[in-house]
Amino acid sequence: MTREVRVAVFRPDDERLAEAVELLDSLGATPVPDPMLAVDSTGEVPDEAAYVVLTSKTGVELLAEAGWSPGEATLVCIGPATADAARAAGWTVDLVPETYSSAGLVDLLSDEVAGERVAVARSDHGSDVLLDGLRDAGAAVEETVLYRLTLPEGAGQSTVMAAGRELEGACFTSSLTVENFLTAAAARGLREEAVRGLNDAVVGAIGEPTRDTAEAYGIDVDVVPDEATFEALACLVVERAAPTYHD
Structure with missing residues (x-):
């Protein structure tokens, strides 16, 4: 039995987010767009x-x-x-x-x-x-x-999903997306639960500085692509969390 792969993406709400959603969908994942930068x-x-x-x-x-x-x-x-x-x-x-x-x-x-x-x-x-x-x-x-x-108003639905163990993956594209995710989680009183939820999912960081920030806040990073592009990041996250896992 396979499972759905829901992957949170935090890119700004412009063509970058649209392209990220399209890419994740093409990889067979369910995108969870939650812009963390304005x-x-x-x-x-x-x-x-x-x-x-x-x-x-x-x-x-x-x-x-x-x-x-x-x-x-x-x-x-x-x-x-x-x-x-x-x-x-x-x-x-x-x-x-x-x-x-x-x-x-x-x-x-x-x-x-x-x-x-x-x-x-x-x-x-x-x-x-x-x-x-x-x-x-x-x-x-x-x-x-x-x-x-800045952190967009209303951002943070993905933090609720992370806290509820409803994410299989997350793609962090900068240290600031990590920090803003945690700020949005804290505003909902869910910071610790959201971090635990991420640590049960596949977390990707676009580069070593982003990995360092995430890990400093207690978030386990599973994958970092060799090339610092969103496409490489998303492919690694989806591959690791792909629906070939069996319940």
Whole structure:
């Protein structure tokens, strides 16, 4: 006897959530969409710099909407989704690290940014690893906060399901989605029950920083994909929780 595989996904309520739901459905899972992030644009754009570092597709889209372009700067994107969005905006992407993380960006740039001005344009929840690492490499770093990430009103139905052992999987795509999930659970008085429920399910984290955050809060992470993309994450979670399990 097989069982249903209900997988919670926490992406912002835009095309990313729609694509995630479509992907999970194509994998034979039942998507449980519960956006844990809302995007609040600041309207800011980075100043001119020798290097511009972009760390998200959202940031690219906001800059493109504002009419910004990298000009003569060396454009660095944290991973393939960000790079694809930049190319779609008509920009030339010069560098993408092998490891799609702040640490990967530092490894990529540390030997070439000494004495250079580097603009880092991202959300208000960016890691200090990137700024500190580039400064340690001798760069003059300026951060521009393009958008703030907040917890959407009404988020948290997945926390109720987790507490009730009604989830077979969950896909966390950032440390902030972990933290906001727990905030939403706490607001319902379900934090401990929700964590226990997740620990009976298959929990996926998109990368090591997200895994570290989840585990620091007592959430057991079962899978982390080699490639930090939602598709790779979802495939691993569904494969591990697939309806080949028998009651």
